[in-house]
Amino acid sequence: MNDKLPLRRATVHDVARQAGVSLATVDRVLNGRPGVRPATAEKVESAIAALDFRRDLSASLLARARDLRVQFILPDGRNEFMANLADAILRRARTGIAERLHLDVVRVKAMDPAALAARLGQLDRKSCDCAVIVATDDEAVRRAVDGLARKGVAVMTLVSDLPNSARKMFIGIDNVAAGRTAASLMGRFCGGGKVALIAGSLGLRDHQDRLAGFREVAAREFPQLELIGPFEAHDDRGETESFAAGLLRDHPDLKGLYNMGAGNSGLIAALEAAGRAGKVRVIAHELAEPTHAGLKSGAIDVVLDQNPDGEIRAAVAGARALALGHPVDPHAEPIEIGIFLRDNLR
C-alpha cells in the first residue's frame, strides 16, 4: 500500500551501480573485509544510505551454503532449570533447521571456570558464528571470551553476565525486578507477619539482586512484614529441606516464605511434613518439575520464571543481528519475568 518509491528493495547490484564499483567491492564493505580504499568504501556507504539498502540475510546464508551456527554452553549437573533451558534449545533447533539455523548445546562442569574456558577455546569461526554461555565470573573465562571475539566469534552471556568482557550482549531477566515482584505479591497475600527468605548463595549475583528488590519493596510498601533471614541453602534439595523444616518448627506463626534459589522439592517436602503446605504463602523461582507440582498441589503459590523460550528467542535474534554486522545494545532485549499461578500453568 504505502511502499516507498522503489517497489523492489535495493540489491547489491543497485548499490554497486550507484557507487560505480563492482559487486565484490560492495561485498567487502558490507562484511568489513580489507582491501578497499577508504574513499571507495565511502562511496559505497553513501550508496547504501541513499538506496536504503538492507541486505537479505536469507540470501546471504544461502550463498555461503552454510547455516547460522550458534553454540550454547550450559553448566551440567542436576539443575532443573538448566535442563529446561537445554530442552528449549533443542526444541528451537528442530524448527530452526528450516531457516538455516543450527543450534547446538554442550554442558560443561558447573562452577568450573577452567572447564568453561577450555570449551570456549575449542570454538572457531569456521564451526561457529556465535557462542552463548552461562558465564562464571572468572578471569580465565573472560580471557577465553576475549580471545574468541578476536577470532571473529561473537559471544553472548545468558542468565548470568560477564561484564568487562568482549561479550556482545547479555540475555536474562532483571532480578531486582523479580525480587520486587515477589515482595509485592507476598505483601498483598500476607498483609503482615513473618516472612522467611532463603537464597542459594549470597555470593551469586542473581540471588543478591532478588534479595535487594524484595527488601526494597517490603520496606517501602509492607513495613508490617517481618523479614527473617536471608539464609543460604546452596541450591540443594536436602539442605533446603532440613533448613525449611527447622524454620517451620521455630516459627509456628510463619506466614510466608520466599525461596530465591533452587532446591524447591526439598522445600515442598518440608512443608508437607509439617502439615503446613497451603498454609504458608510460598513464592519460588523457575518453572520446572518440582515447582510445577508445587503449584498444582497448592504448596507453592507463585513461581517467577526466567522464560527459557524467550531467552533463546533473544539469543537467536542477537546472533542474527550480529551475523549481519548490526551493532546491538548489550541489554537490548529484556526478558520478561514470567509469573505463574496454579491457574495459568502452561
Next chain:
Amino acid sequence: MNDKLPLRRATVHDVARQAGVSLATVDRVLNGRPGVRPATAEKVESAIAALDFRRDLSASLLARARDLRVQFILPDGRNEFMANLADAILRRARTGIAERLHLDVVRVKAMDPAALAARLGQLDRKSCDCAVIVATDDEAVRRAVDGLARKGVAVMTLVSDLPNSARKMFIGIDNVAAGRTAASLMGRFCGGGKVALIAGSLGLRDHQDRLAGFREVAAREFPQLELIGPFEAHDDRGETESFAAGLLRDHPDLKGLYNMGAGNSGLIAALEAAGRAGKVRVIAHELAEPTHAGLKSGAIDVVLDQNPDGEIRAAVAGARALALGHPVDPHAEPIEIGIFLRDNLR
C-alpha cells in the same frame, strides 16, 4: 557433534537424483502443481521421505523474487489494545524486511462484519499469502474466510476466533485460564468481601470465558468472596467510569473489582474521584497506556496481558508453516498470559 549421517541437508537435486526424475518434476510435486503422473509423484514422495528432505523457504522466496506476505486486519477505533497490536506488527515488519517477510496492517470498522468481509474479499493469492484477522462471529465473515481459503489464501484468527470456518489456526490466550488467574489473585488479595465484575459485553466470547473462569475458581476456592455483577460497560471509557462511580457509591465496603473489558481509564478516574484508588483491589486486562499508568499509580493491582509480540510471533510462524504446506494444529501455539504488577512492568 551429533549430526545425522547426511552432513548436508538434502536438496531438490538430491531428491531428483534419488527419484530418477528432473528438478522440475520435483518442484511440481512439492508445490502440488499438475502435470505429474501418479506413479512419478509416488517416486518423488518416497525419495523425499527417504532423504528427510525439507524445503528451504528462504530459497523458495528468493527464487520467486517475492516476500512472504501477511495481511493483518484489525478493528479500528480508539481501542488501546488494537493500537498496541498494530504497533507491534509494524515493529516486527521493520525487522522482517531482512528475512523476506512483508507484514501489512489495515484497520476496518469495528463490530462491523460486513466491513471485515468486504476487506477480505479484496485479498487474493497474488498480493497475499496469509490473512490474519480479529474475527467477528458472523456468517458473512465466515463465507469470506471460506472463499479466501478456496482462492489459496490461508486465513488465521487472532484474539477472537471463528470456529467452523476454513481458518487454519487460532492465535490467542486461553481466556478461561485468564479468568481463573484473576480469581485466584483476587481471592488471595482480598480474603473475602464484595468483588464486582465488569465486562465489555457478555456477547463477546473472550469476556464470557473470563467470567466463567473467574466464577469457577471463586466458587471452588474462595467461597467467602461475594460476587457482584457481571455488568456490561461496552468497553467504553465513559460508560465504565459512570458505572464504576455508581458501584463505589453503592458499596462503600467494596473490596475488589475485576474488569474483563476495556475502558480502564474511566475505571481509574472513578476510583480516584471516589478517593478509593489503592484501597480497592483492581485487576484489569491488557497492558496499554491507561493500565500501565494505573499500575504505576497503584490504582490497578494486576494487569493480565495478551502479549501482542507473542501473538505476532505465532502468526508469523504459522504463516511460514502454512506457506510450506505444513499442516498446523489450529490451536498449536498457546499464547502465554502475561501477568504484570507495578514491579515487573516492562
Next chain:
DNA sequence: CTGTTAGCGCGTTCAT
C-alpha cells in the same frame, strides 16, 4: 507429461 535452463540476492574464489 517431463526435462533444460536461466535467474533470485548474495558470498567467494580467482584473475587482473
Next chain:
DNA sequence: ATGAACGCGCTAACAG
C-alpha cells in the same frame, strides 16, 4: 585494490 564469474536451493519459463 578491484572485478568477473560461478554457485547456494529453489522456481519458472520454455522446450521436447
